[in-house]
Amino acid sequence: xxxxxxxxxxxxxxxxxxxxxxxxxxxxxxxxxxxxxxxxxxxxxxxxxxxxxxxxxxxxxxxxxxxxxxxxxxxxxxxxxxxxxxxxxxxxxxxxxxxxxxxxxxxxxxxxxxxxxxxxxxxxxxxxxxxxxxxxxxxxxxxxxxxxxxxxxxxxxxxxxxxxxxxxxxxxxxxxxxxxxxxxxxxxxxxxxxxxxxxxxxxxxxxxxxxxxxxxxxxxxxxxxxxxxxxxxxxxxxxxxxxxxxxxxxxxxxxxxxxxxxxxx
Amino acid sequence: xxxxxxxxxxxxxxxxxxxxxxxxxxxxxxxxxxxxxxxxxxxxxxxxxxxxxxxxxxxxxxxxxxxxxxxxxxxxxxxxxxxxxxxxxxxxxxxxxxxxxxxxxxxxxxxxxxxxxxxxxxxxxxxxxxxxxxxxxxxxxxxxxxxxxxxxxxxxxxxxxxxxxxxxxxxxxxxxxxxxxxxxxxxxxxxxxxxxxxxxxxxxxxxxxxxxxxxxxxxxxxxxxxxxxxxxxxxxxxxxxxxxxxxxxxxxxxxxxxxxxxxxxxxxxxxxxxxxxxxxxxxxxxxxxxxxxxxxxxxxxxxxxxxxxxxxxxxxxxxxxxxxxxxxxxxxxxx
Numbered sequence: 001x002x003x004x005x006x007x008x009x010x011x012x013x014x015x016x017x018x019x020x021x022x023x024x025x026x027x028x029x030x031x032x033x034x035x036x037x038x039x040x041x042x043x044x045x046x047x048x049x050x051x052x053x054x055x056x057x058x059x060x061x062x063x064x065x066x067x068x069x070x071x072x073x074x075x076x077x078x079x080x081x082x083x084x085x086x087x088x089x090x091x092x093x094x095x096x097x098x099x100x101x102x103x104x105x106x107x108x109x110x111x112x113x114x115x116x117x118x119x120x121x122x123x124x125x126x127x128x129x130x131x132x133x134x135x136x137x138x139x140x141x142x143x144x145x146x147x148x149x150x151x152x153x154x155x156x157x158x159x160x161x162x163x164x165x166x167x168x169x170x171x172x173x174x175x176x177x178x179x180x181x182x183x184x185x186x187x188x189x190x191x192x193x194x195x196x197x198x199x200x201x202x203x204x205x206x207x208x209x210x211x212x213x214x215x216x217x218x219x220x221x222x223x224x225x226x227x228x229x230x231x232x233x234x235x236x237x238x239x240x241x242x243x244x245x246x247x248x249x250x251x252x253x254x255x256x257x258x259x260x261x262x263x264x265x
Numbered sequence: 266x267x268x269x270x271x272x273x274x275x276x277x278x279x280x281x282x283x284x285x286x287x288x289x290x291x292x293x294x295x296x297x298x299x300x301x302x303x304x305x306x307x308x309x310x311x312x313x314x315x316x317x318x319x320x321x322x323x324x325x326x327x328x329x330x331x332x333x334x335x336x337x338x339x340x341x342x343x344x345x346x347x348x349x350x351x352x353x354x355x356x357x358x359x360x361x362x363x364x365x366x367x368x369x370x371x372x373x374x375x376x377x378x379x380x381x382x383x384x385x386x387x388x389x390x391x392x393x394x395x396x397x398x399x400x401x402x403x404x405x406x407x408x409x410x411x412x413x414x415x416x417x418x419x420x421x422x423x424x425x426x427x428x429x430x431x432x433x434x435x436x437x438x439x440x441x442x443x444x445x446x447x448x449x450x451x452x453x454x455x456x457x458x459x460x461x462x463x464x465x466x467x468x469x470x471x472x473x474x475x476x477x478x479x480x481x482x483x484x485x486x487x488x489x490x491x492x493x494x495x496x497x498x499x500x501x502x503x504x505x506x507x508x509x510x511x512x513x514x515x516x517x518x519x520x521x522x523x524x525x526x527x528x529x530x531x532x533x534x535x536x537x538x539x540x541x542x543x544x545x546x547x548x549x550x551x552x553x554x555x556x557x558x559x560x561x562x563x564x565x566x567x568x569x570x571x572x573x574x575x576x577x578x579x580x581x582x583x584x585x586x587x588x589x590x591x592x593x594x595x596x597x598x599x600x
Contacts, residue, residue, distance in 0.1 A: 013511050014484060017542045017567075021409045039514045097377070098386060124514065127527055127546075128389035130377035137381035142346060142457035145374040159461070163520065164370050165282070169342075170462040177458070183516060225386030229403065229414035234545060236571045238557065242564075243576050247583055250576050251590045254558065257574060261535045261556055263478045263502050264594060 001057040003048045004108055006119040006135065007041040007076055009069035013124040021231050037072050040120025042079075042188040044181050047150060048118055049080050049189075054152075058082050060114075062107055064092055064100060070204055078191050078199035085111060089208040094221030097126065101134035103219045106212045108139060114176055121146050121180040132180030141178060144171045148184040274309040274331075275301040276361040276422065278352060278379075279324060280343075280371050281312075286320045288429055289367035291327045295435035296394060296427075297365060298328030303396050306362065307331060311352055315341040318445070325443035327435045332443065333359075337450040342463050343371045346456045349378045355448065356383055361422045363402055365394075368428040368527060380424050386417035387424040390527040392431055392549045407526055407545030410567060430474070430530030473522060476505035479533040479551070481524055483541025484511040485561060487581045492517040494584045495539055501591045507531070509547045525550035540580040543568030560584075 011019055011033040018031040037045075048059045061076040063069050064087040073084040087107045095103065108114060117136075122129040129145065136143030148168075149161035156175045161168055163182065173179075209216060216222060243250045258264045275297040279290040286294075290310075297308045307330035312321055314336065321332040333355055339347060356364065356379070364379075366372035368390045380387035388404040397403040397416075402423045404415045417423040473479065480499040486492050492512070499506040507524040508517070524531055525547040532553030539560045541547060548571050551557065557572040562579045569575040576583065 013514060017410075017544055019409055021411050021413075096386065097389075098381065101381065122527075124510070127510070128377075128387075129373050129527075130380070130387060130389065133374055133377040134381040137378050143374070143378070144345075144458050146370065162370075164463060166468075167463070167465040169460050169464070171458050172461050173458040182520070183514065225384070225420040226388060226415050226417050229397075229416045232405075232412040232414070234407065234412050234549070236548075236552065238571060238573050240559075240569045240572055240575045242569075243574060247578055247586055248590075250578060251583065251587045254574070254576060254587060255590045255594055257556075257558070258502065258535070258591070259594070263504065263535050264591060 001051060001055050001116065002060070002114045003051060003057050004060045004062050004111065004114050004117045005041070005044050005048050005076070005081065006104055006117065006131070007045070007061055007063045007072060008038040008123045009035040009063065009065045009072040010038045010123055010125045012036045013039060016125065035068060035072060037075055038120055038123045040122060040124070040181065040183060042120075043183055043185050044118035044120050045076055045079055045081065046186045046188040047181055050186065051116075051152065052080070060085060060111060062104060062111070063087070064095070064103055064107070067206070070206070073204050074199055075191065077202045077204070078195040079189070080195060084202065084204035086204055086206045087212070088206050091209045091216045092220045094224065095219065096224035096226045097128045097130035098134060098225055099219055099223040101131045102138055102223060103212070103214065104131070105135050105138035106214050107207060110207065110212055116175060117178045119178070119180050121182050129180070132178050136178035139178070141176050142173055143178040143180065144173050145180045146182045147179045148182045150179065150185070273360040273362040273422065274307045275304065276356070276364040277308070277310045277329070278364065278366045278372070278375070279310045279312045279320070280367055280369055281314050281317060281320055284317060284320060286323050287367060287369065288434060289369060289427070290324070291434050292429065292432040293365045293367065293427060294324055294327040294329050296432045297363070298435070300363060300394065300396060304362065304400060309333065309359070309361065311335070311355060313340045313348055313351060321445050322439070323437060326437035326439045326441055328441070330443050332445045333448050334445050335448045335450050339454070340450060342460050343375070344456050344460055345374060345378060345458050347454045348375055349382065350454060351448070351450065352379050353382045356422065364422040364424045366424075366426050368426040372426050376424060376426050383422070385420035385422060385424055387426070388415040388417070389426055391425045391427050392526055394425060394427070407549050410545060412545070428527065428530055471505040473505045473507050473524065473529045473531050476531065477534045478502055478504035479507050479531060479536045479554070480504045481507035481509070481536065481538045481541065482512060483509040483538070483547070484515065485540025485542065485580060486512070486517070487540065489517055491540070491581050491584070494588070498584055498588050501588050501595070504537070509541050509544065538568060538572070539584060541568060542566050543571050
């Protein structure tokens with residue numbers, strides 16, 4: 001089985017609130033927030049590893065990003081993937097979800113045959129959830145999003161389960177296909193020391209625009225149908241009153257406010 | 266697909282809940298009416314299902330001029346390939362200017378497929394839609410401590426998803442008239458991802474949307490143990506428990522309980538946020554709350570710019586203390 005897992009290097013979600021827009025210059029102030037593997041993508045990698053253990057599989061990690069995203073791809077190799085590809089080129093920069101999915105699709109096509117593509121259902125920074133389904137559309141294959149159970153079999157039609165409004169749904173999907181996965185799917189394992197040692201020998205492949213069958217107009221900022229317009233602020237019209245004193249006094253005052261609002265009593 | 270000089274309609278891809286239009290579809294019909302009036306174009310809806318003509322009447326009463334109605338047993342539940350194919354063919358034929366979908370489970374899967382096939386842009390989980398210069402839709406999303414407007418200046422239709430509760434539900438006016446255009450649904454359409462089961466499950470948790478009192482927590486709750494204390498607090502207050510995205514990512518709470526731009530939009534009487542930093546993606550979901558209180562150990566946290574009362578304490582130690590005090594008061598009352 002050939003599996004491609006798409007991953008994204010994102011600013012560490014635990015520190016993401018440090019990233020701000022400078023209200024004056026309207027530029028992004030990244031601060032010193034480190035890049036990590038997008039948390040949901042780890043569940044996609046774990047799903048691929050579980051399939052590999054059962055059936056044997058060749059797992060390719062595919063990412064698009066700046067050269068520094070190569071470290072993220074290497075981390076995925078240390079988790080047990082076999083091959084890593086980073087699509088990296090200035091022309092790929094400034095891509096929206098559409099252009100990202102298009103470029104990833106071209107990378108997958110260049111890499112050759114595949115049975116399954118896995119990705120996290122959303123990135124922690126963009127959070128559009130569009131890349132999985134759009135990737136499938138560009139590759140002309142079916143997709144199921146928000147997958148929380150995979151019931152694979154030896155046939156080419158698998159059963160997957162997803163959350164759905166007020167319940168769940170089960171979908172029979174024909175391979176090759178894209179599954180964008182939810183956190184509930186599995187419990188990702190942490191990096192092991194032996195994995196890190198083994199991954200040292202693995203090289204990642206870097207493809208630039210000249211390696212893909214694309215024009216500069218179809219990728220990155222130029223290939224993106226959407227653009228970012230103005231930045232604004234959101235006025236809440238609320239003025240904070242801090243409750244002061246010892247912790248006990250604050251709790252007492254808060255209880256008073258809660259009684260006043262009808263939440264207690 | 267097409268370039269922008271086609272003055273098309275404002276479209277909503279409607280969704281059904283049982284046999285009635287989903288609340289978010291009616292809210293989008295209301296918003297579409299407003300945008301269409303400004304553009305001088307009609308509001309049109311695509312409605313797919315099995316025996317759903319009554320729902321079409323409700324949509325017309327909510328401001329829709331034309332319903333493209335696809336009725337077939339094959340359309341009874343959402344099927345991605347089939348629904349996408351019908352919507353894409355209709356859009357190619359009628360060339361809408363704007364296409365809106367709910368940020369529902371269906372919308373989140375269907376919208377990106379349709380957008381990719383039409384070769385156009387799609388903005389996720391907008392919190393406002395405003396016509397700007399040259400009638401380009403200013404699609405506002407919260408990000409990085411502010412509001413960002415996303416534009417799709419050239420490609421058409423301009424597509425966006427919006428969560429339920431962002432726009433008000435219009436009052437239906439059943440004296441309004443509109444057209445129903447029945448579309449023929451071909452048999453044996455390609456369906457590579459076949460929904461074989463759609464099951465409803467009862468939940469015993471208090472639904473956030475209807476809750477009068479909400480306790481919400483962020484990553485600053487600390488750990489799973491801290492999260493359980495917050496759960497205890499919500500029980501002590503008989504409040505619904507909500508959370509931010511990082512909490513869902515950590516696995517402490519279900520996606521269904523996430524409040525904000527891509528989650529639930531709520532308007533409780535009272536909201537208590539603990540261990541969260543005031544990220545706009547979360548805060549836009551509760552701007553309708555009557556009273557807001559935040560607990561955070563950093564006096565400079567942006568959350569304090571967005572609430573009525575602030576408490577600077579570490580929630581790990583403060584929440585148990587608060588529960589103790591509440592229990593004391595409740596006990597006094599029952600004596």
